[in-house]
Amino acid sequence: MNAPLLELHEIQATILRQRPAPYFGTHVLLRVDDAQMGRAFLRRLSPYVDSATGWRIEANAWLAVGITYAGLEALGVPSDSLQSFPEAFRGGMAARARQLGDEGLNDPQLWDAPFGKGHIHIGVSAFSDSEEKHRRALAIARKQYEGFTGVSVLVMQDFGAQPGDRNSLGYKDGIDQPAIEGSGDEPLPGQGSPIKAGEFILGYPGEAGVLLPMPRPNILARNGTFVGLRKYQSRVGAFNRFLRANGRTEEDRELLAAKLVGRWRSGAPLTLAPEVQDPVLGADPRRNNDFNYANDPLGRQVPLGCHIRRMNPRDTTLTRLTDVNIHRLIRRGTTYGPPYDPNALSTEDDEVPRGSYFLFASAKAMATIEFLQQEWINDGDFIGASGERDPIIGLQKEDATFTIPKDPVRRRLHGIETFNVLRGGEYFFMPSLSGLTWIASLSD
Amino acid sequence: MATQTQSTGSKPDQAVENMVQEVRQLYADAPQLAKTALENGLPDLISQVAGARGSQTQTAGRVGIRQGKVSELTVIAPFAPGGARRLRALLRLLNGKFDADKVGTVHDMRFVFLDNDTKLLFATAYDGDWDPYIDDFATKIPDSMDILFANFEGWPGIRSPKVKDWIVKHQIPAESWYVANDLTVAETRRMTRVGKVLDEFLDKLGG
Numbered sequence: 001m002n003a004p005l006l007e008l009h010e011i012q013a014t015i016l017r018q019r020p021a022p023y024f025g026t027h028v029l030l031r032v033d034d035a036q037m038g039r040a041f042l043r044r045l046s047p048y049v050d051s052a053t054g055w056r057i058e059a060n061a062w063l064a065v066g067i068t069y070a071g072l073e074a075l076g077v078p079s080d081s082l083q084s085f086p087e088a089f090r091g092g093m094a095a096r097a098r099q100l101g102d103e104g105l106n107d108p109q110l111w112d113a114p115f116g117k118g119h120i121h122i123g124v125s126a127f128s129d130s131e132e133k134h135r136r137a138l139a140i141a142r143k144q145y146e147g148f149t150g151v152s153v154l155v156m157q158d159f160g161a162q163p164g165d166r167n168s169l170g171y172k173d174g175i176d177q178p179a180i181e182g183s184g185d186e187p188l189p190g191q192g193s194p195i196k197a198g199e200f201i202l203g204y205p206g207e208a209g210v211l212l213p214m215p216r217p218n219i220l221a222r223n224g225t226f227v228g229l230r231k232y233q234s235r236v237g238a239f240n241r242f243l244r245a246n247g248r249t250e251e252d253r254e255l256l257a258a259k260l261v262g263r264w265r266s267g268a269p270l271t272l273a274p275e276v277q278d279p280v281l282g283a284d285p286r287r288n289n290d291f292n293y294a295n296d297p298l299g300r301q302v303p304l305g306c307h308i309r310r311m312n313p314r315d316t317t318l319t320r321l322t323d324v325n326i327h328r329l330i331r332r333g334t335t336y337g338p339p340y341d342p343n344a345l346s347t348e349d350d351e352v353p354r355g356s357y358f359l360f361a362s363a364k365a366m367a368t369i370e371f372l373q374q375e376w377i378n379d380g381d382f383i384g385a386s387g388e389r390d391p392i393i394g395l396q397k398e399d400a401t402f403t404i405p406k407d408p409v410r411r412r413l414h415g416i417e418t419f420n421v422l423r424g425g426e427y428f429f430m431p432s433l434s435g436l437t438w439i440a441s442l443s444d
Numbered sequence: 445m446a447t448q449t450q451s452t453g454s455k456p457d458q459a460v461e462n463m464v465q466e467v468r469q470l471y472a473d474a475p476q477l478a479k480t481a482l483e484n485g486l487p488d489l490i491s492q493v494a495g496a497r498g499s500q501t502q503t504a505g506r507v508g509i510r511q512g513k514v515s516e517l518t519v520i521a522p523f524a525p526g527g528a529r530r531l532r533a534l535l536r537l538l539n540g541k542f543d544a545d546k547v548g549t550v551h552d553m554r555f556v557f558l559d560n561d562t563k564l565l566f567a568t569a570y571d572g573d574w575d576p577y578i579d580d581f582a583t584k585i586p587d588s589m590d591i592l593f594a595n596f597e598g599w600p601g602i603r604s605p606k607v608k609d610w611i612v613k614h615q616i617p618a619e620s621w622y623v624a625n626d627l628t629v630a631e632t633r634r635m636t637r638v639g640k641v642l643d644e645f646l647d648k649l650g651g
Binding site: 099207208209210212213318319320321322323325326367370371374375379381382384386 | 505513543546547548549571572573575576577579580581582583584585586603604605628629630631634
């Protein structure tokens with residue numbers, strides 16, 4: 001069966017184009033106070049929203065636009081269209097706290113403003129590979145809303161610009177991405193066979209050979225996708241305290257950091273660099289993802305419960321029948337705040353505003369993130385790590401453990417804490433370029 | 445794993461007392477046999493539950509209920525014409541085991557033919573919530589699912605977007621659900637393995 005040709009000129013660029021390295025950008029979250037003005041704002045912005053075929057604003061800089069359910073409503077989308085969106089999307093992410101396991105430290109009641117109250121209507125992200133191009137792209141976006149009544153800025157969050165593109169816990173991240181059939185991008189070694197486009201973009205067949213459920217009308221839904229945002233606060237003090245409590249030397253601590261994730265912090269996967277880190281390998285996209293777990297069924301190289309093995313089990317034998325390919329996400333993680341500090345140890349350090357605006361996309365993003373949270377992040381039964389949670393984004397209970405399989409006896413670490421606390425989140429719909437025009441052209 | 449939606453602490457004694465009163469009142473016009481048995485046996489039954497009042501069931505997701513890690517699914521579905529005969533032959537051929545090992549989360553499966561072979565009661569205990577793995581069945585074991593479920597009226601096919609609605613339409617959430625051991629299938633198998641190894645080790649030690 002031939003893969004259908006993707007309508008690249010309709011699909012927003014950020015869905016298919018990787019995060020550049022280095023990367024710079026800004027997220028802007030807006031509220032629509034007047035439907036007509038909100039649509040006028042979209043009309044002004046639309047020419048600058050890049051499609052996946054090429055760049056409109058200079059090379060290597062682009063805008064992406066997403067709209068929440070509350071935003072679709074505020075913009076005057078008709079009610080039969082609104083009702084056709086999935087229930088999980090309609091309530092917003094805060095309303096899905098039970099399904100997502102967002103309780104305790106992650107409870108939406110504790111989220112940063114403006115998250116969790118239904119005020120976020122539109123999200124605009126500007127991405128770039130240089131500071132200068134970023135500023136220019138942002139200036140263009142700003143011109144469209146500054147002095148513009150009817151649309152208010154709720155949040156402007158710069159991201160990126162980290163030395164070595166490391167995240168707030170010091171790791172090179174965003175390495176593994178799903179290969180999407182028909183995207184025109186050559187799969188990188190280790191990405192596995194391309195997955196049917198319909199898993200990530202609405203209007204194309206998915207892995208079961210049929211279209212995934214789509215909202216109406218077709219012009220709005222086709223070539224669109226759903227995007228989730230989860231804003232994490234990284235508790236760097238707690239992370240460093242854990243490394244020091246369980247690693248006597250600097251080498252021990254780096255190895256422990258590697259065992260938690262499955263990659264050394266410089267990016268090299270443990271499978272290819274089991275004992276000594278290899279920054280050159282870590283920096284090479286043609287090598288740093290080229291591995292599988294065939295020779296490591298017990299997790300003695302890459303712990304079964306470590307972060308990357310949970311987020312993409314690859315060929316690991318799971319305890320339950322699973323099609324890994326239908327649980328993948330396109331990830332556009334963006335680090336914000338000051339860089340990782342290896343000497344941060346205090347609880348004050350835990351609250352320095354730094355972490356990740358974790359952005360993810362798929363044609364069924366809500367169902368996928370809820371699956372991941374329930375099955376692969378806040379539980380370990382699927383992979384033989386029963387009773388344990390993801391060490392990087394799991395919500396840890398009291399006396400939580402992390403097991404490092406070893407010969408002859410496993411090493412079990414006690415008292416692992418929640419290193420990334422959820423402080424906000426929302427679900428967005430990312431329309432095609434025609435979809436954006438359709439919304440912008442609605443009348444009252 | 446969904447969060448608990450009901451209280452985890454013990455109910456205050458007054459609430460228990462009220463429920464006991466309600467039960468006594470309802471038994472007031474029950475047959476004498478039942479009334480006598482109630483007076484004799486109720487105190488002991490209540491004492492067994494006293495410490496564990498906190499282990500309330502939770503929802504299993506879209507439909508059904510869950511006790512700890514294990515959920516129940518109870519479906520009553522009308523057979524399509526000829527469906528009962530086909531299913532009976534299939535169950536005999538496969539010894540009632542439909543990909544259960546492959547799925548990995550199924551504790552048990554019960555196929556009960558009702559009302560002169562016009563309906564099936566299908567009941568299973570499985571790990572986790574209702575929603576997560578149904579899409580996986582559609583891509584990994586589509587034929588098994590359709591071989592089994594096409595014997596029922598209105599089954600749209602495992603790949604259809606209407607398939608979850610069909611299940612919900614025929615599923616009846618249990619009123620109550622008790623599970624003896626809060627262990628998943630994977631955990632039970634692991635414990636059996638570990639238990640065997642431990643026994644061998646102790647045998648060696650004991651000489």
